Amino acid sequence: MKNISKVGLIKESWVIVKENYKLIYALLIAFILYQFVQSLISAFFENSILSVLISLAFFVITVFLEIGFIKISLKIVDKKAAKFQELWAYPQYLLRMLGATILYSIAILVGLILFIIPGIYLAIRLQFYSYTLLDKDKNIMESLKGSWEMTKGNVINLTLFMFLIFAINFLGALALLVGLLITIPISFIAVTLLYRKLG
Structure with a gap:
C-alpha cells in the first residue's frame, strides 16, 4: 500500500460517488430506513422474550443486505452496470457470509479480551474477508485467509487509512x-476501492 495515496483514494471515491449518485443514495436511503425500522422493532420488543430471536433475525438480514451492498459497490468501482435490485439478488452467499462474519467477530472479541491491541490488529488484517468471499467466491476459511494475505505488510498504512x-x-x-x-x-x-488496489 506504500504506493497508494490515501488522500488520492478519497478523491477518487468522491468522483465515483458523483458519477453514481442516484444508485448510491438510493442504497443509502434504504440503509437508513432499515436502521430506523430495526430500531423501532427492537425497542418495541426490548423487554420481550422474543428480543433474542428478533436480534438474531436482524443479524441475518443485516448480513444479507451487506452482501448486496458489497456486490454493488464492487460493480460500481469496476465501472460495471449495477442495479438497486441487486441488493437482494445474492442469497447463495448468505450461509457462507454468516459463518465468516461469526468467525471474524469471535476472532476480534478474543483479540480485544487479550489487551485490545490484538483485537485491533486482527480487525485490520481480516477486514476484507467479506470482499474476498463475494468477489472471488471463496469459502469461509479461504475468505479470512485471503484478507490476511492481502493485508500482509500493510498494517500501519491500513491503520492510518482507518483513522483518515x-x-x-x-x-x-x-x-x-x-x-x-x-x-x-x-x-x-x-x-x-482500496480492496481493488490491494488485490
Missing part, C-alpha cells in the same frame, strides 16, 4: 450530521 476515514466521518457528523450524507458513501466506496 474516521476523521472524515467525524467532520461529517460535526456538520449537523448532514455531512455524513456525503462522507458515508465516500468512505464505503473508498474501502472498496
